[in-house]
Amino acid sequence: MDMKDSKLFSPLKVGSLTLKNRVGMAPMSMDYEAEDGTVPKKLADIFVRRAEGGTGYVVIDxxxxxxxxxxxxxxxCxxxxxxxxxxxxxADRVSAAGSTLIPQIIHPGPESICGFRKIPPLGPSVNTNANCHVSRSISIDEIHTVIRQFGAAARRAEEAGCGGISLHCAHAYMLPGAFLSPLRNKRMDEYGGSLDNRARFIIxxxxxxxxxxxxDYPVFLRISGDERAEGGNSLEDMLYLAPKFEAAGVNLLEVSGGTQYEGLEYIIPSQSKRIGMNIYEAAEIKKVVGIPVYAVGKINDIRYAxxxxxxxIVDGVSMGRPLLADPDLCSKxxxxxxDDITPCGSCGGSCITRSAQSPQCRCHINPLVGREYDFPDVPAKKPKKTLIIGAGPGGMYAAVTAAERGHNVTVWEAxxxxxxxxxMAVVSPGKxxxxxxxxxxxxxxxxxxxGFEFGKEATVEEVRRFAPDAVIVATGARPLVPPIKGTKEYPVLTAHDFLRGRFVIPKGRVCVLGGGAVACETAETILANARPTAFTRGYEASIGDVEVTLVEMLPQLLTGVCEPNRAPMLRKLKKGGVQINVNTKILEVTDHDVKVQRGDGTEEWLKGFDYILFGLGSRNYDPLSESLKEFVPEVHVIGDAVKARQASYAMWEGFEAAYGL
Incomplete structure (x- = not known):
């Protein structure tokens, strides 16, 4: 299909607004917001850049x-x-860039952080939010006040030149969504009980x-087509309510799914979740209304859209993370x-997960999120003979960036x-x-x-003979095997080598030391590879049952992994019968046994394993940079060669090092 002739890139009338195409940018929390409630330039730039890239409309969260x-x-605010x-x-900047701005007007309700200021959040009923703050039941008079506040905010949006507004009533989340969901609404007045009563607030x-x-000023409404939680709203409920939302004055329905606390992986479907999570519900809802219906939720391929x-099946799509990965997705x-579209890998990384090192929204594969105009796309002032040592994510990003800016780039990969x-990271199911x-x-x-040279181990002398103007060292990391008693006396197997296919575990009892992503993905892969019903010839060739044990020093598994990925993996591990030991320190290993210390200080031996794998993370590997600095004019070290971290840091640092050549 030629996209120029596709319905996706045809105009769509929504109320008084004509959208130039049927791709919208979904609302996402960015953490670039300002303390005074205004829209800082860095935040506005994110939306303006997507508008420049051809997106039909952009929604600020x-x-x-x-x-x-x-x-x-x-x-x-x-x-x-x-x-x-x-x-x-x-709004004028977005319009000038060829798109239209849609603010998502909300009252956070139970999800407000006002509890940190000793102010109870407002909710339909008593609920506990993610910060362990308990909301109080909002009074009828307060309900009427909040409703008037919504109206006033919508008026201001129109006065500001926004193309429309969006309301959020999905995910049993924030005030309208909490009122609508039986999971949160336990009221016994006209705003509780029946489905019609629970919908009264949003209507x-x-x-x-x-x-x-x-x-005809456009009003969008986000709903969960199915909350996918026991006791939550179903598709049948939404088929009943959707015409009522239309009658009340909604011009476009955006169909999401899931609930914030019971099933975040359905709201932000990441690894292992199928493409188009909410398409079926959106298609069914489209049959009962006369207004456009958009779908949102892992629509990460524009050809699928x-x-x-x-x-x-639907009238249009909302895309979030794919537009972070490539702001020019629509125009490309x-x-x-x-092939030129930078793809979203559904990784659930720093677009979702925040940390002290990355407290704001970023993107693994797009280092420009949050600094859209800081690195102009211009050629380098002076082309340089550039050597990249390592073809992992960081080395590849450095190579691409340098070459696209006009440098003469060669990559050596061992x-x-x-x-x-x-x-190794993509081996486990769903990745x-x-x-x-x-x-x-x-x-x-x-x-x-x-240029690429594979099977090329970089040495100081080889680099000297190559005589580069600049070197970017992206030699990555090596498996970490701490000096635990027994590691010198007995053979050491690593989770890294297992995931690379350097040995197999056909059956037996396995102990994986560690509880981070590598260890848990190793356990998951061992379970996935155990196929006792597979056709085999002979006992020695058979693949049979496995028993897996994890030993983690921290209080929980998968620390730092985003919840949409963490929760499903924990369920898989528990379903697979994995024995999980947390708050457990490794003291000693033999060829079949592991000595541990529990959180209360007691020690014991875990015995009888056929395999013991070290999955305790990685350690940086940089055998070259200091020596290279003696004769190479410009040497940069990036990614895991500096410190073992997520692939995002390697790609960001690779981009910056190469851009700065």
Whole structure:
């Protein structure tokens, strides 16, 4: 299909607004918000850049109607007329870039962080949020006040020149979503009990919004097509309510799914979740309304999006993380340049997970998120003969960046293929999508003329003979085997080698030392490989039952892994009968036994294992840089060669080092 002729890239009328295409940017928490409720330039730039890239509309997340009830940090506000001028500047920038701005108007309700200021959050009933703050049941008078606040905020959005507004009533989350869901709403008045009563709040909000804006001013509504939780709202409930939302004044329905606390992996479907998580529910809802219906939730391939729109399954799509990965996704797709699209790997990384090192929204594969205009796409002032040592994610990103800026780039890789440790990371079930990153970087590298030498072990003398102007050392990391008693006396097996296929575990009892991503993915892969019903010839060839034990020193497994990935993996491990030992320190190993110390100080032997694997992480590996600095004019060390971390740091540092050449 030529995208220029596709329905996805045809206009769509939504109320008084005509969208130029049917791709919207879904709301996402960014953590670039300002303390005073305004929209700082860095945050606005993210949306303007996606507008420049051809996106039909962009939704800014969580614009509150009352600053006294902040969302999950600094919160953008439209609770005062004084905020309209700065919001208008933002909306005008988006419009000038060829798109339209849609603020998501919210009251965080139970999810407010106001509890940190000793102010109880407001909820339909008593609920406990992620911060262990307990909401109080909002009174009828307060309900009416909040409804008026929604109307006033919508008026301000229209005055600011926004193309429309969006309301959030999904995921049993924030005030409207909490009212609608039986999982949160336990009231015994006219706003509780029956489905109609639970929907009363959001319908009254929609009606108040309509009274405060002009006729046909677009109102979008996000709903969960199915909360996918026992006792939650079902698709049947939404089929009943959707026409009522339309009658109240909604112009477009955006169908998501899941609930915030019971099933975050359905809201932000990451590894192992199928593409188009909510397409079925959206298609069914489309049958009962006369307004456009968009789907959201792991629609991470623009050709898939075009197909479901072309077939009339939905009217359009909302895309979040794919537009972080590539702000020009729409314009590249329109030009049928699919290989040029930087792909989202559904990794659940720093777009979702925050840390002290990365407290704001970033993207593994796009180092420019949050600094959209800081690195102009211009050629280097002076081309340099550049050597990249290592073809993992960081080395590949460095090679691509340097070559695309005009440098003469050669990559030496000791292995026989690209990928580095990512070759190990994609082995466990559900992680295949991250291969997209290296497929894309390999395509760009070849297009830019990068030279590769595989099976090439870099040495100081080899580099001296090559005589580069600049070297980027991306030699990665090696498995960490701490000096635990017994590691010198007995053979050591590592989870890294297992995931690389250097040995197999056909059956038996296995102890994996560690509880981070590598250890847990090793356990998951061992279970996945155990196929006792598979056809085999002879006992020695058979694959049989396995028993897996994990030993982790920390209080929990998968610390630092995003919840949409962590929760499903924990369920798989428990379902597979994995014996989980946390708060447990490893004291000694033999060929079949492990001595541990429990959290209470007691010691014991875990005995009778056929395999003991070390999955305790990695240690940086940089045997070259200091020597190279003696004769190479410019030497940079990036990624795990500096410190073992996520692949994102390698790619970000690879980009910056190469850009700075």
């Amino acid at each position: 969580a614009v509150t109607v009352d600053r006294n009830y902040q969302y999950i940090g600094n919160t953008t 439209l609770d005062s007329d004084s905020l309209v001028p700065q919001f208008k500047e933002f 009254e909000v929609i009606e108040e919004v309509r009274r405060n804006v002009s006729a 075009a197909d479901i729109v072309e077939r009339g 797709a329109y030009e049928n340049r699919f 292995d026989d293929n690209i990928g580095g440790q990512l070759n 295949q999508e991250m291969t997209k990153w290296l497929v894309h970087l390999n395509y760009r590298a070849k297009k830019a003329g990068v």
